[in-house]
Amino acid sequence: MAAAQQLSHVWPLGTTVDERGHLILGGCDAVELAREHGTPAYVVVVDDVRARARAFVQAFAARCDDFEVTFASKAFPCTAVYRLLAGEGIGCDVAGGGELALALRGGFEPARITLHGNAKSEDELRFAREAGVGTVVLDSLHDLERLERVVAADGRGPQTVLVRVTPDVRGETHAGISTGQADSKFGLGLAAAADAIARAQASPHLQLDGLHLHIGSQLLELAPFREAVRAIAGLGDFRTYNLGGGLGVAYTADQRPPSIEDYVEAKVSAVRELLGPGRRIVDEPGRALVANAGVTLYTVETIKQNVSTWVGVDGGMSDNLRPMLYGARYEAVLADRAAAEPQATVKLTGKHCESSDVIVDGAALPTPHVGDVVATPVTGAYGHAMANNYNGALRPPIVFVERGEATVVVRRETYEDLYARDC
Ligand SMILES: Cc1ncc(COP(=O)(O)O)c(C=O)c1O
Numbered sequence: 001m002a003a004a005q006q007l008s009h010v011w012p013l014g015t016t017v018d019e020r021g022h023l024i025l026g027g028c029d030a031v032e033l034a035r036e037h038g039t040p041a042y043v044v045v046v047d048d049v050r051a052r053a054r055a056f057v058q059a060f061a062a063r064c065d066d067f068e069v070t071f072a073s074k075a076f077p078c079t080a081v082y083r084l085l086a087g088e089g090i091g092c093d094v095a096g097g098g099e100l101a102l103a104l105r106g107g108f109e110p111a112r113i114t115l116h117g118n119a120k121s122e123d124e125l126r127f128a129r130e131a132g133v134g135t136v137v138l139d140s141l142h143d144l145e146r147l148e149r150v151v152a153a154d155g156r157g158p159q160t161v162l163v164r165v166t167p168d169v170r171g172e173t174h175a176g177i178s179t180g181q182a183d184s185k186f187g188l189g190l191a192a193a194a195d196a197i198a199r200a201q202a203s204p205h206l207q208l209d210g211l212h213l214h215i216g217s218q219l220l221e222l223a224p225f226r227e228a229v230r231a232i233a234g235l236g237d238f239r240t241y242n243l244g245g246g247l248g249v250a251y252t253a254d255q256r257p258p259s260i261e262d263y264v265e266a267k268v269s270a271v272r273e274l275l276g277p278g279r280r281i282v283d284e285p286g287r288a289l290v291a292n293a294g295v296t297l298y299t300v301e302t303i304k305q306n307v308s309t310w311v312g313v314d315g316g317m318s319d320n321l322r323p324m325l326y327g328a329r330y331e332a333v334l335a336d337r338a339a340a341e342p343q344a345t346v347k348l349t350g351k352h353c354e355s356s357d358v359i360v361d362g363a364a365l366p367t368p369h370v371g372d373v374v375a376t377p378v379t380g381a382y383g384h385a386m387a388n389n390y391n392g393a394l395r396p397p398i399v400f401v402e403r404g405e406a407t408v409v410v411r412r413e414t415y416e417d418l419y420a421r422d423c
């Protein structure tokens, strides 16, 4: 008999395989989780999220006095995740009114919330003001003018703002998630940023605290972060530098992203050496906080041989758009033979009416059977966040697992939910 495989480092903290070969997540048997909660389902290992939040905070605390780690909540916007990370004492970045509502419901102190958006509406700005959001990041001159009007009208005093700069620095990542290049929809180029800075400084309604930049997501090299800091150094002297997020994670066994420590060291040393001491550094990790904590469970519905072996499961691009949008690669295992030697290379495909709906192209699995539970790791970031109702799919539940206890924190949608918004 072939030797049992080891699970790779992409799985959540504490993941094991028991003596029967079952995948154990947060102390819970994945086969049982699928039976109890149905599939598809997102399972989140709570300790994994906590450990990464603490690693970010500790890495900064070891290197600087004045810093803030903020959760880029677009990666996983559900109340339970907000509550979990608010409990870790970090801040929160929201990308619009919906995320702001969830962050407040999840218990984030408004003063620790930063509002982003390249096309914020007046309603969203008013909502942020009424809630008492700590920082608004200005992304354009229209944004600046609109916020001035809102602040002038509400009489609540000046709003603390950052100006988002597009530094013309490109990190290596998929074009769809690269933001630091000059031709970007986000932020202001260096010349326009200088104008926005002057206008914000002159405005009685705005309190300019510093600059923001975010060069892109799923970055596996650190040098571009330093280049970005260098690029904005000439814009003036500010208290706060929010350097965005962007730290990549391992989706497959061959990927070795920088550690959280090395990432923080790269950013802190860039600020200290290129901008001088005494700056307040803000970091906005999204993916690196929550991606590896999440595992999606599916059930195999069909298997057929059409040149390739096509293994069809009960989810797909409605719960994980990343393979289709970015060509993202994932691993898969069978939950009841999690450490068994692979015997087949298959196309793990979703159930949607689209040929691009392939979750893993070339999944190495033991011989799969209809009814098997398949687990795909690293779905904690931008999975639930980008889930949708394509083909009337019902968005999956989110199940937190911790020390052998499973708790449903988001229920599965129902057909009633699909009808609910129809007039
Ligand atoms: C402004 C901003 N901050 C933070 C993030 C978080 O990025 P990541 O999930 O790559 O850490 C993003 C998304 O890329 C972003 O747009």
Ligand SMILES: N[C@@H](CCCC[NH3+])C(=O)O
Binding pocket: 074, 177, 217, 218, 322, 326, 381, 382, 386
């Ligand atoms: N949705 C993207 C990340 C977007 C980053 C947000 N600025 C992904 O899944 O990789």
